[in-house]
Amino acid sequence: GEIDLKEFFTFFQMKDTAFARRAFSVMDEDGSGEIDFGEFVLTVWNYATFTKEGLTRFAFELYDEDHSGFIDMDEMMMILRQMFGKRYKTNAMANKLMKQVLSFDWRGDGACDPADVQIDFRAFNGFCKKHPGLLFPAFHIQMDLQQGMLGTAFWTDVAHQQEKIASAQRKLQVKSARSGAKFSSNEIVIKSDSESGDILLFNKLNGMTSETAL
Numbered sequence: 001g002e003i004d005l006k007e008f009f010t011f012f013q014m015k016d017t018a019f020a021r022r023a024f025s026v027m028d029e030d031g032s033g034e035i036d037f038g039e040f041v042l043t044v045w046n047y048a049t050f051t052k053e054g055l056t057r058f059a060f061e062l063y064d065e066d067h068s069g070f071i072d073m074d075e076m077m078m079i080l081r082q083m084f085g086k087r088y089k090t091n092a093m094a095n096k097l098m099k100q101v102l103s104f105d106w107r108g109d110g111a112c113d114p115a116d117v118q119i120d121f122r123a124f125n126g127f128c129k130k131h132p133g134l135l136f137p138a139f140h141i142q143m144d145l146q147q148g149m150l151g152t153a154f155w156t157d158v159a160h161q162q163e164k165i166a167s168a169q170r171k172l173q174v175k176s177a178r179s180g181a182k183f184s185s186n187e188i189v190i191k192s193d194s195e196s197g198d199i200l201l202f203n204k205l206n207g208m209t210s211e212t213a214l
Helices: 005-011 018-025 037-048 052-063 073-087 092-103 121-130 132-148 152-179 195-213
Strands: 002-004 034-036 070-072 118-120
Touching: 002 005, 005 018, 018 037, 018 052, 018 073, 018 132, 034 037, 037 132, 052 073, 052 121, 052 132, 070 073, 073 092, 073 132, 092 132, 118 121, 121 132, 132 152
Parallel strands: none
Antiparallel strands: 002 034, 070 118
16 A cells, blocks of 8 residues: 555654655655655654664755755755744744854854855754754654654664664674775674564554555
8 A cells, every 4th residue: 555645644643844744755766745665664664763863864964955965054944944844933942043053153163154154964963962952853753653653662672773783884894904804794693682573563564554545
């Protein structure tokens, strides 16, 4: 079966915001306006297992449309508007963040002229660490997904397993570089304790796409 974005938001009791549409539309690989089962599983899995930095990078790359590695101030303002929706002008947090965006030392040289500033991921990540409210709606979406599918504890375990794999890969890369050997990620195999959870997830996701198709 297939579901459209409206059904997706309804199932997870998620607000239908411009950011949410932008975030999940990228998972609609064929541009049909609907997400098939494979796209749906990938959507939930990727978004629910993002680390803080991973979700921050995802948000940055969503608005770096030319893939230059930079976003400008207009795109930064678009993030703010789309994160907080139609009421961003009257939202106290959004207004506070707008002032913080405009006064932030993006270049690291003490200058605060936002007109021609080009923001790379390092600067964007630094701002988000100092002012986490900017991406609060994005993390709230992640929480909705996690709680709607097997609970936060399951996804925390999955993220922990992924970090163990990534850490082992990094160590093997360093070891291989020092020895001159060729590194292959296939050499890393870490058994997950959540295999039964993976089956439950598959069944639940499959059940949802079947129900919404009726």
